[in-house]
Amino acid sequence: MPAQTITTFLANQSDSFAKTSEPPMIRVSNVTMDFNSATQQLNSLKEYFIAIAKRELMFKRFRALDDISFDVQKGDVFGILGTNGSGKSTLMKIISGVLEPTVGSVEIRGNIAPLIELGAGFDFELTARENIFLNGALLGYSKSFIQQHFDEIVDFAEIRDFLDSPLKNYSSGMVSRIAFAIATVIVPDILIVDEVLSVGDFMFRQKCEKRIQSLIREHGTTVLLVSHSNNQIERLCNKAVWIEKGHIRMIGEAKTVSRTYQALGGRTGSQESETFIFNLLNSNTHSTSEKIECVLGKDRFEVNSICESLLSKNRDYRTVVVVPGDDPPVVMSGLSIAGALDGICLMTKRAELSTLVSSYISRTRPERVIVLSHANIQENVLSSIKDIAGPSTEMHIVDADDLERLSRLAYRLATKLGAQWGHHAILSANRSGVASATVAPVFFLEPTPYIICSFAGQSNDELSDIFRASQTERALVVGNPTPLTDEFLNTLQDGRLQWTRIPEQPGDIANCEALSWLASEGFGRSNGYTTVFVIADDSYVDGFSIAEIVARESGAIISVDTTNLDSTVKLLDYVRANQSNLERIFLVGENSAFGPVMKDLICKVLN
Numbered sequence: 001m002p003a004q005t006i007t008t009f010l011a012n013q014s015d016s017f018a019k020t021s022e023p024p025m026i027r028v029s030n031v032t033m034d035f036n037s038a039t040q041q042l043n044s045l046k047e048y049f050i051a052i053a054k055r056e057l058m059f060k061r062f063r064a065l066d067d068i069s070f071d072v073q074k075g076d077v078f079g080i081l082g083t084n085g086s087g088k089s090t091l092m093k094i095i096s097g098v099l100e101p102t103v104g105s106v107e108i109r110g111n112i113a114p115l116i117e118l119g120a121g122f123d124f125e126l127t128a129r130e131n132i133f134l135n136g137a138l139l140g141y142s143k144s145f146i147q148q149h150f151d152e153i154v155d156f157a158e159i160r161d162f163l164d165s166p167l168k169n170y171s172s173g174m175v176s177r178i179a180f181a182i183a184t185v186i187v188p189d190i191l192i193v194d195e196v197l198s199v200g201d202f203m204f205r206q207k208c209e210k211r212i213q214s215l216i217r218e219h220g221t222t223v224l225l226v227s228h229s230n231n232q233i234e235r236l237c238n239k240a241v242w243i244e245k246g247h248i249r250m251i252g253e254a255k256t257v258s259r260t261y262q263a264l265g266g267r268t269g270s271q272e273s274e275t276f277i278f279n280l281l282n283s284n285t286h287s288t289s290e291k292i293e294c295v296l297g298k299d300r301f302e303v304n305s306i307c308e309s310l311l312s313k314n315r316d317y318r319t320v321v322v323v324p325g326d327d328p329p330v331v332m333s334g335l336s337i338a339g340a341l342d343g344i345c346l347m348t349k350r351a352e353l354s355t356l357v358s359s360y361i362s363r364t365r366p367e368r369v370i371v372l373s374h375a376n377i378q379e380n381v382l383s384s385i386k387d388i389a390g391p392s393t394e395m396h397i398v399d400a401d402d403l404e405r406l407s408r409l410a411y412r413l414a415t416k417l418g419a420q421w422g423h424h425a426i427l428s429a430n431r432s433g434v435a436s437a438t439v440a441p442v443f444f445l446e447p448t449p450y451i452i453c454s455f456a457g458q459s460n461d462e463l464s465d466i467f468r469a470s471q472t473e474r475a476l477v478v479g480n481p482t483p484l485t486d487e488f489l490n491t492l493q494d495g496r497l498q499w500t501r502i503p504e505q506p507g508d509i510a511n512c513e514a515l516s517w518l519a520s521e522g523f524g525r526s527n528g529y530t531t532v533f534v535i536a537d538d539s540y541v542d543g544f545s546i547a548e549i550v551a552r553e554s555g556a557i558i559s560v561d562t563t564n565l566d567s568t569v570k571l572l573d574y575v576r577a578n579q580s581n582l583e584r585i586f587l588v589g590e591n592s593a594f595g596p597v598m599k600d601l602i603c604k605v606l607n
């Protein structure tokens, strides 16, 4: 069973950036870089000179880097992270001496092997053999040195069969192999690798990484590595800087910076939100809060498994509903019948039965297992469930490729098995995201049918019958009208059905509307919650896993759009404003980026 993850990784940030007494290998001091670019498009050199002569050439100044300062110590493998256009390559070119900064300075100790631009220092009309000498000369190697190391370069780059072909026939990956092989044939004091590795294939990347590591270990080479791969940065680097819009967002231990970048990098928001979040992130308050608990896993299946272990602490469920995959309408159907039959809803991957489900069934020997078998559940999964459950467990397979049919068959089965439905129903016309996840706890507060309506006509007649039979008085409609039009909803229960619609809309608005529906129907609290469960909009399926726990704790699911800094600030404002009421804040989701970063931000606003 995966352990509950409780993390405070931002807390160690300053320690890892301790000062050393040795002078740095690279000192970047207050570097600012402005570029001038023409404001109108000029298609030829002639147009350009005419525009200059007429004094019509207008320039716009663009600040690519703004007051950047940091030191890189000997032996550091220093990662540079940032979204496209954030200024990473510009900074590498300034450090390599290719560009002069507009303001500020760079001090370097030792020689640099710069791998900063694919194809720079090569002539594509020449052969690979000639280019090895050309590029070597540009890097300052003598002809005899290249001759001496020629075979080594060719073998490392694995290009012997193509040595006499012109470089223009080479793929970009092959050019990067030659560039890397030449640059690292000497032992540089500083190696700069800007994205050159990203075009190489997997095997070659591994080979380059090995060479980088041997340069570091055996020769104490200092490395600057620009990469879009968080994984590579975490694997190779000890420190990292995250640059965005020409500013340093964060600098420190590589893993910390990489994960914070993963959670917040490239996120948009107002200037105020940006300033607020990044000031908070870099503030020195290293705080913890006992109010915060984490339900974090590597993916939604692991989150589901953690929730199961929390739920099973108190009891074994006699009904187990198994849902394949993480398709929201299927999970909602599963939750609806699990709640109505006092059971538990577990998720499994479609292609293989998850250990969570197999171990749960073999451990608790439930009275019945219901499998919602929707599109592509593999036969082997079904037969494994049957084998594990054994003959004393009732097996029910609800099998339908179409979601509308599946939800209705599930409803009918639960009714047949004795579900006593309450007065509410949830109707869904399509995938309705965060709103569904927010209201999912209702299934564990009152047996509530969940019915999908994707077609009009006959399927609507069937819906009218279902409503009559279950004496539904009130309904929540999640999603857009077709085919659940206002006119149709007004005909249900002879016009007496009270219904509310939450249309498709941004997650935070849908979340608020769903919470007010719960409160207005007596399922939530209109005077503020003491326990909240924070989920990320883009992995709202985690909200389904936590639904029963939310119901038990009389809590609320609050969603945050992690791609939008304004939404993150809204959540932080809510937490700060309600901190005297809030007794517990659960963070539910991924343990790699979302959870830990959100936890640190919340801790900081609580203090």
Ligand SMILES: Nc1ncnc2c1ncn2[C@@H]1O[C@H](COP(=O)(O)OP(=O)(O)OP(=O)(O)O)[C@@H](O)[C@H]1O
Binding pocket: 035, 036, 037, 062, 064, 082, 083, 084, 085, 086, 087, 088, 089, 090, 091
């Ligand atoms: N020579 C130049 N003239 C004008 N603008 C430039 C020049 N070089 C870079 N820029 C601009 O400066 C900004 C930073 O560019 P840079 O190449 O440093 O970004 P980057 O972080 O390396 O991006 P990527 O991840 O896409 O490689 C960009 O907006 C780019 O258009």
